[in-house]
Amino acid sequence: MSLQDTAGTTKLMLDDLHVGQVFRSESYVMDVEKIKAFALEFDPQPFHTDEAASAGTFFGELVASGWHTAGVTMRLLVASLPISGGLIGAGAEISWTRPTRPGDELYVESEIIEIRPSAKNPARGMVTVRSITKNQDGKTVQSITSRMVVPRRLPDSV
Amino acid sequence: MSLQDTAGTTKLMLDDLHVGQVFRSESYVMDVEKIKAFALEFDPQPFHTDEAASAGTFFGELVASGWHTAGVTMRLLVASLPISGGLIGAGAEISWTRPTRPGDELYVESEIIEIRPSAKNPARGMVTVRSITKNQDGKTVQSITSRMVVPRRLPDSV
Numbered sequence: 001m002s003l004q005d006t007a008g009t010t011k012l013m014l015d016d017l018h019v020g021q022v023f024r025s026e027s028y029v030m031d032v033e034k035i036k037a038f039a040l041e042f043d044p045q046p047f048h049t050d051e052a053a054s055a056g057t058f059f060g061e062l063v064a065s066g067w068h069t070a071g072v073t074m075r076l077l078v079a080s081l082p083i084s085g086g087l088i089g090a091g092a093e094i095s096w097t098r099p100t101r102p103g104d105e106l107y108v109e110s111e112i113i114e115i116r117p118s119a120k121n122p123a124r125g126m127v128t129v130r131s132i133t134k135n136q137d138g139k140t141v142q143s144i145t146s147r148m149v150v151p152r153r154l155p156d157s158v
Numbered sequence: 159m160s161l162q163d164t165a166g167t168t169k170l171m172l173d174d175l176h177v178g179q180v181f182r183s184e185s186y187v188m189d190v191e192k193i194k195a196f197a198l199e200f201d202p203q204p205f206h207t208d209e210a211a212s213a214g215t216f217f218g219e220l221v222a223s224g225w226h227t228a229g230v231t232m233r234l235l236v237a238s239l240p241i242s243g244g245l246i247g248a249g250a251e252i253s254w255t256r257p258t259r260p261g262d263e264l265y266v267e268s269e270i271i272e273i274r275p276s277a278k279n280p281a282r283g284m285v286t287v288r289s290i291t292k293n294q295d296g297k298t299v300q301s302i303t304s305r306m307v308v309p310r311r312l313p314d315s316v
Contacts, residue, residue, distance in 0.1 A: 091251070157273070
């Protein structure tokens, strides 16, 4: 039986997942002031902090830090991937295919790619999830393939 | 000749880099209130937002979101890797080997791993950088291998 959280959402364990399973998040609009605030704290470069200064740069316009896009993606994943015990990442491969701009409306489509019970610990396993972050035009701005630690139902709890 | 920015720091182009070159950042202390604020915005899970609620979780204590560690790493890289035109990431492989805790003092050691001029565009290339984020005990909390777009000196500008 799946655990229920206090909000009544069914939380999924490793045993409840299958390869090819898809989850889609809500959407999130990238606010220009938040783009600048994030960049000032974590990625203070002119193409992320200032419209005028961004003109002469590689991007030629103000764009969000890729790490901001990654953070927003995580926020959307937390709300759309109901894994028991939470989303606990061991690592990830990330690529930014296209800049995220102010006003972009992002959403994330996630697919279960691999499920691997731990050989050592019967209470958990590693699940690989590919999450594609798209904008309002359906164009991919970021792809991330994450390895997550997911709890497994023990035989005597079935 | 290398470009000079307004602060007088020499900015490095692809031609100025060599495999094995190492850069070390300043250090940065992880503040508990910033850990919670980051998590509330980007990774709202009990083990990142609330000491009491973190007790019964995988971590058993309050730890920073891995994406917060990644953001702080980027901040330290911006100040320690003086690449001409800025740090422009195409993608990265990231792994979190150990949690980051409140009060941890992080720094980043980066090494140039590969330098590959573009076959199509003589004005740039791709540089692979491995950045290890360590805490005050010298233990690795995060490893990231990033692919960055780096400008190349054109023949007539030598």
